[in-house]
Structure formats: C-alpha cells, structure tokens
Amino acid sequence: MDHIQFKANQTAAGYVANGLDESTQEAFELHMMGCSECVADVEVWRAIKLEMPRQHAQVRTLTPRRKLAAFSDWRMAASLVGAGVIGATGGWLGKATTATDLDSTRTVVFNLPSVSRGADECTAMRLASDTRLAVLRVPGISKDLRVVALDSERRELPASDYTSRIQPDGSQLLKIDAALLAGRQVHLEARRADGTGEPLGCVTGLLP
Amino acid sequence: MNYTESSPTADLRAEKSLETSEGGDLSLVEAVAERTGLQNQLYVRYRRPLLQVFLHRRIARDAAEDLLQRTFLQAIKKIRTEGLDDPSNLGGYLYRTACKLATAYWRGELSRRHDNDRELLSNLKDEALSLEERLDHEQLAKCVRELMVHLPVQRDREVLERYYLHEEPRTVIRESLQLTDMQFNQVLWRARQRFGDILRRHGLATGETASAQSTREG
Numbered sequence: 159m160d161h162i163q164f165k166a167n168q169t170a171a172g173y174v175a176n177g178l179d180e181s182t183q184e185a186f187e188l189h190m191m192g193c194s195e196c197v198a199d200v201e202v203w204r205a206i207k208l209e210m211p212r213q214h215a216q217v218r219t220l221t222p223r224r225k226l227a228a229f230s231d232w233r234m235a236a237s238l239v240g241a242g243v244i245g246a247t248g249g250w251l252g253k254a255t256t257a258t259d260l261d262s263t264r265t266v267v268f269n270l271p272s273v274s275r276g277a278d279e280c281t282a283m284r285l286a287s288d289t290r291l292a293v294l295r296v297p298g299i300s301k302d303l304r305v306v307a308l309d310s311e312r313r314e315l316p317a318s319d320y321t322s323r324i325q326p327d328g329s330q331l332l333k334i335d336a337a338l339l340a341g342r343q344v345h346l347e348a349r350r351a352d353g354t355g356e357p358l359g360c361v362t363g364l365l366p
Numbered sequence: 367m368n369y370t371e372s373s374p375t376a377d378l379r380a381e382k383s384l385e386t387s388e389g390g391d392l393s394l395v396e397a398v399a400e401r402t403g404l405q406n407q408l409y410v411r412y413r414r415p416l417l418q419v420f421l422h423r424r425i426a427r428d429a430a431e432d433l434l435q436r437t438f439l440q441a442i443k444k445i446r447t448e449g450l451d452d453p454s455n456l457g458g459y460l461y462r463t464a465c466k467l468a469t470a471y472w473r474g475e476l477s478r479r480h481d482n483d484r485e486l487l488s489n490l491k492d493e494a495l496s497l498e499e500r501l502d503h504e505q506l507a508k509c510v511r512e513l514m515v516h517l518p519v520q521r522d523r524e525v526l527e528r529y530y531l532h533e534e535p536r537t538v539i540r541e542s543l544q545l546t547d548m549q550f551n552q553v554l555w556r557a558r559q560r561f562g563d564i565l566r567r568h569g570l571a572t573g574e575t576a577s578a579q580s581t582r583e584g
Contacts, residue, residue, distance in 0.1 A: 168554040173422065175529045177536055187422075190415040191457030197414045201497035202561060204421065207530040208498075209510035 170199035280360040289336040297329040303348040305330045339363030391456035410494045423468045
C-alpha cells in the first residue's frame with residue numbers, strides 16, 4: 159500500500175483507533191518511518207483521542223459497545239504477562255484428555271504478540287527441566303485462518319504433536335509438546351483453507 | 367549519550383542534502399559509522415515515528431522515551447560494530463528494533479531506567495518533537511474541545527466519540543449510522559482538516575498542518 163492509499167483510507171485515524179489488521183498496521187508503521195506527513199496525522203489523531211472531552215461520551219447508539227474497550231488500557235500488558243492467558247486457557251485445558259496442572263512448572267504459557275512477528279530470529283521461550291507442555295497464544299488472527307506449526311524445514315508437524323483452538327476473543331491457542339521446542343525452531347504460520355499461508359514467526363525452547 | 371549536539375555549519379548544509387537525497391538512509395548510516403555531526407539526523411528523522419510505535423503499544427511516555435534511547439543506542443552500536451545487512455533500510459531496522467524492545471518491555475525483560483534526559487528533550491530540534499511535545503497541553507485540550515463543539519454535524523461528533531472514546535470498530539459505527547466506507551472516511555477527513563484550521567487559528571500551526579492546508583487548497 160502506498161502513501162496515497164494510506165491517506166485515502168484515513169489509515170492514520172484507523173491506526174490510532176486500533177482499527178487496523180496486523181498486516182496493515184505493520185505496513186503503515188513501516189511507512190511512517192519515512193513519511194513525516196503520516197506521522198503528523200497520527201500525532202493529530204492521538205491528540206484528539208487523548209484530549210477528547212469525556213462529557214461528549216453520552217452519545218446514544220443503536221449497537222452495543224465493544225466490551226473490550228473498558229479493558230483497553232491494560233489488556234496488552236495483561237495479555238503479555240500471561241495472566242489472562244492462563245485464565246483463558248484454563249477451560250480448554252481442563253477439558254483436555256490429559257489433565258494439565260497449570261500451577262506447576264510443567265506447563266509454560268507464552269504470548270506471541272503481533273509486534274514480535276516476522277522478526278528475523280526465533281523468539282526464545284525459557285523452559286524448565288521438567289516442562290512438558292507449552293501453550294502459545296497467537297492474538298489477532300482472522301477466523302478463516304488456522305495456525306499451524308512447522309519444523310525448521312517448514313514441514314507441518316504431525317497433528318499428534320500439537321493442537322490448535324480458536325478462542326472467543328479471536329486469538330488462537332496452540333498446545334505443543336515442550337520436547338519438540340527444546341533446542342529446536344518451530345515456525346508458526348497462519349494458513350488459509352486453500353493451503354496458502356503467511357508466516358507468523360518462530361519460537362524455540364531454551365532449557366536451563 | 368547525546369545525539370543532538372549542535373552541528374557545524376557544514377554539517378547543517380549537508381543535513382539538508384541528506385534529507386532530500388534518495389539514499390538518505392545510506393548516507394545516515396555512513397554518518398553514524400564515521401561519527402560525523404550528521405548522525406544527529408538519525409534522531410531528527412526517526413524519533414517521532416518511533417515514539418508513535420511505542421505509544422501505540424500502550425507504553426507510557428516516560429518509558430517510551432527510555433525505549434527510544436535504547437533503540438537508537440542499539441542501532442548505533444550495530445552500525446559501528448557489525449554494520450547493517452541493508453544500510454539503505456535503516457528505518458526498517460529501527461522499526462524492528464523498537465518492536466522487539468516493546469515486546470521485551472511488556473515481558474518485563476528490561477530494567478526500568480526512566481532516566482530521561484530532560485536537557486536532551488529541550489535541546490531537540492522542533493522537527494524531532496511530536497505535536498504534544500511542541501504544544502502546551504492546555505492549548506491542545508482547548509483545541510480538541512473546540513473541534514468537538516464546532517463540528518457542524520452531530521453525526522460527525524458521534525463518529526469521533528464512538529471511534530476514539532469507545533473504540534468501536536468502524537464497521538459497527540458505519541452500519542449503525544448507515545454510512546458507506548467513503549462517507550466514514552469523509553467524516554474523518556473533515557475533522558482532521560477542521561482541527562488543522564483550529565490549530566492555525568490559535569497560532570499553533572505546524573509545518574505539517576500548514577502543508578495539509580496547502581494540499582487542500584491546491
């Protein structure tokens with residue numbers, strides 16, 4: 159997407175409103191690195207957003223508010239520290255055929271935020287010597303995409319090695335045997351029904 | 367480390383050519399490697415966009431300042447030791463570095479320094495400062511209030527409030543107000559232009575708002 163398209167689509171306004179999808183956000187942020195006009199637009203919209211008087215917030219609307227708005231200030235932090243992830247995954251894991259004790263060190267929970275995707279090197283997850291299971295949360299994935307795990311030669315791992323599940327908040331959870339991650343690179347890919355996909359990044363397990 | 371010490375006149379002339387040259391990043395990387403006064407341009411050119419990247423990730427301004435410093439230090443160190451794989455894409459490198467630092471920050475992997483150099487901030491050239499840093503907070507708040515009061519159409523106010531205060535998705539707002547995608551963008555465009563007018567009326571015109579006006583009038 160070029161500058162004219164960003165301007166025509168009011169991308170700067172959408173960026174500040176957190177209304178861009180992952181790929182558009184990344185493209186726009188990269189574009190901002192070389193475009194002072196778009197940076198200025200973002201600054202203006204951010205000023206409007208921050209300084210907008212609260213008494214104007216009494217607008218009656220026909221549709222329900224997005225529930226997440228109330229949590230917006232801390233949701234990123236909370237998601238990244240993994241506390242929310244543990245809660246969100248608890249129900250799913252509780253139903254798993256193999257009971258998983260999330261309080262133990264045998265399970266490591268890891269969030270793969272959009273900001274780290276597409277990075278050159280693998281993101282390292284620290285594993286304990288007795289860690290058996292890794293739970294990866296991948297937010298911001300379109301519901302028509304499925305997150306798959308690939309080995310270092312980009313071949314999909316056998317279905318028996320991991321499971322994936324879509325969460326109500328749109329994120330996807332992957333449950334992977336920790337032994338597959340230890341010292342190895344596991345690539346994640348968002349795959350469409352037609353088999354095409356886009357890379358999400360790479361994780362590797364670090365043993366003490 | 368201060369990247370903003372005043373440059374010699376020759377450097378200032380060269381900075382101008384650096385800004386307009388196609389291989390700006392390449393020249394900038396060379397300047398950083400050779401430690402010439404031109405390296406200050408690194409800060410001038412990339413501070414504002416990188417600051418927005420941090421703010422977008424809900425990092426408070428003080429911490430964002432700290433991460434900005436780390437980003438530039440890391441880039442300078444890399445340039446002076448290993449060099450960049452693609453020196454013509456310095457912006458991309460800085461962006462990725464900033465993203466990684468933001469991730470590390472939220473994971474608690476960075477020590478919280480917050481030792482922001484206020485003197486450094488006051489020494490920065492205007493073009494390296496964001497709108498909020500250039501303008502008085504009260505003035506900015508007053509301008510936004512004026513914008514909201516004087517938007518001619520109630521629907522435009524509703525769009526802005528729902529989009530920014532309540533963070534409703536644009537599709538939801540569009541559907542409930544029966545706006546096309548283009549009409550929604552026009553609402554935003556009108557608000558942006560009107561805000562530029564208000565800033566100018568208050569004597570707060572910036573280079574960018576002035577440029578926006580000239581584009582509109584052109």
